[in-house]
Amino acid sequence: MDLTVADPKGLIRESYRIEGITPAECRSIFMDWALSLPAGADPHEAMRVVLAQYGTDEAHPMSVILTEGLTRRAAGASRRGGRAARLGP
Template sequence: MSVGEADPKGLIRESYRIDAITEAECRSIFVDWALSLPVGVDAQDAIRTVLLAYEGATDHPMSVVLAQGLTREGGTPARRGGWRGRRV
């Protein structure tokens, strides 16, 4: 996967260019980035690709957020809302 495919809107690239960006701001950008990934793109692969592209910036808050994104456990939510949650 190329960096262009992993970061189609350039959100991650721009976050690395912002001086004095905070981890909270990086989390917000990360959510926007994750929602903008094209259908069929594996988010874990995209995170790995972007981390490799910016491996020299290990102390950057976005690198921390991306690394946390890799360690998060996926899975099915424990509770479902709406009619599915009330269905027996």
């Protein structure tokens, strides 16, 4: 994946340039970044690309957020309710 696809708005790049950025600010930027990915783009691949390009400082809050995004999976991510769940198949 190309860096221009992985970080189309340059949000991750800019987050690494902000001095004293907090983890909360990085999470907010991460959400905006994830929503700005092109349709059909693999977010995990995009995280790998931007982390390889910008994440040389493993202690930077954005590096931590990206690494967590790659290692954590949504536990039990399934539909939990609604009319169809109540009525059955």
